[in-house]
Amino acid sequence: MDTHAGLHSQAILTINAGSSSIKFSLFLVPQLNQIIAGQIDGIGGESHIKVKLASKNIDETIILPNGSRPQNHREALSFLIDWLHQFAKDVDVIAVGHRVVHGGQKYSAPTLITDAVMKDLDALMVLAPLHEPHNLAGIRATQESFGGIPQIACFDTAFHRTHKFVDDCYAIPRYFYKQGVCRYGFHGLSYEYITDRLIHLFPKDARKKVIIAHLGNGASMTALHHGDSVASTMGFSSLDGLPMGTRCGEIDPGVLLYMMQHEGMDATEIARVLYQESGLKGLSGGLSNDMRTLENCDLPEAKEAIDYYVKEVKREIGALTALMAGLDVVVFTGGIGENSAVIRGRVLREMAWIGINLDEAKNLDGEVIISSDSSRVLCLKIHTDEERVIARHTLELSDNRVVKNKVSNV
Ligand code: ADP
Helix, strand or coil: CCCCCCEEEEEEEEEEEECCCCEEEECCCCCCCCEEEEEEEEECCCCEEEEEEECCCCCCEECCCCCCCCCCCHHHHHHHHHHHHHHCCEEEEEEEEEEECCCCCCCCCEEEEEHHHHHHHHHHHHHCCCCCCHHHHHHHHHHHCCCCEEEEEECHHHHHCCHHHHHHHHCCCCCHHCCCCCCCCHHHHHHHHHHHHHHHHHHHHHHHCCEEEECCCCCEEEECCCCCEECCCCCEEEEEEEECCCCCCCCCHHHHHHHHHHHHCHHHHHHHHHHHCHHHHHHCCCCCHHHHHCCCCCCHHHHHHHHHHHHHHHHHHHHHHHCCCCCCEEEEHHHHCCCCCCCCHHHHHHHHHCCCCCCCHHHHHHHCCCCCCCCCCCECCCCCCCCHHHHHHHHHHHHCCCCCEEHHCC
C-alpha cells in the first residue's frame, strides 16, 4: 500500500484481541490518520481477515491461504504481521497499543508494558477469565514479533476509577472488596472517546449531567458529571447491567444458586449460559443475538426480547439520573445505539416524562442531535472509536521511547 509514494511512514498498530477474533488498525503518526482497519475472525477454525482501507471506501475479505488455520492468537498475529508486511511494506510500526479489558484497582491510566506490568496483568486474569487471557496472548505475540518497540496497555476499566467507594462496593463482607471483588465498569475506551467528542462538539453541555449508552454486542451505560464517570451499569464482570447480545445483564444471584443446587450446573456451565446463551439470544428463544434480526421478526419472542431490552435501558437511565440528581445529556453509541432508530426512538419517547422531546425525523435520519430544540435533555447519537483512543495514548506514551522497527524486519 502506497502511503507516501515510496517514503517510509511511521504508524501505530492497535490490537484488540477478543475470544475468537482480533481487531487491528494502523494509524499514521503524528496525525493519527487511520489507513487500515480490520479484523481476523474464526481463530481456531476457518479464519479470514476482513479489512477496510482508508484509500478505498469498501470492505475486503481476505481468505487466508488453504491450510492456514491459526489455532491461537499467536498464530493469528503472525498471519497478520505477514499480511501487513506484504500490504503495508512502506510503513514502520513504531509502537503497539493494546486494549486490555481489566486493569483491576491499580491501573487507572494507559501504561507502558514492562515485565512487572505483565506480572500484574497475569494476576488479574482471575477477575476477567474470559477476556484477559486473550488480551495478554495478543501482547505476548506482538512482543515476540516486534521486539523492542513500546507496547502500551489501555484498560477498559480505567475510565471508572473516579468512582466513590459506595458506587463501587457490594454489600457483602468487606474482605471481598480487599480481594478486588467490587464494581469496575467496562467500555471505558468508548466512554473516553465519546467524552472527548462531547467536549469538542458541545463544550457547554459536556461537563453537565451526562449518560452515555454504549449499546453494542456488549452494552453498558455510564453516568458522568464534570466529565468524570460517577457510576456505571457494569459491575465486577461484563455480565451485569443491561441485557446484551448473549449476556444476561442484571440478575438475582439467587438464580445462580438455583442453577447450582437444582440443575446441578457447575461454574463452567453457568458461565456458558450467562455469557453465551442469554441476553437477546436467550430471551428470543434462540432466534438471534442480533438486534437487526429481531427488529425484522414478527414472532412474539423477538418482540418480548426487544421489550425487555428497552425496559432495562429506561430503568438504568432512571437509576443513573437519580444518582446524579438530574440529567442534561443522553448519548447513544455502539452498534445498536448508532444504528437502531427503533431502539433510540422507543427509549426516548417512553422517557418523555424526564424532559426528553425526540425529533422523530432527526432520529430516523441518524443525525447527531436527535432531540428537538424544545427538549430539556439534549439527546445525541455519536459514533465511537475505541481504536483511536488506543492509538492516541500509545503515541503519547511511546513518544521519546520509540525504537524504529520495520514491519519488514519482524
Ligand atoms: P461490539 O460490541 O462487538 O463492538 P458493535 O458495537 O459493533 O459490537 O454492535 C454490534 C451489534 O449492533 C449487532 O450485533 C447488532 O445487534 C447491532 N446493530 C448493528 N447495526 C444495526 C442496525 N442497523 N439496527 C439494529 N441493530 C444494529
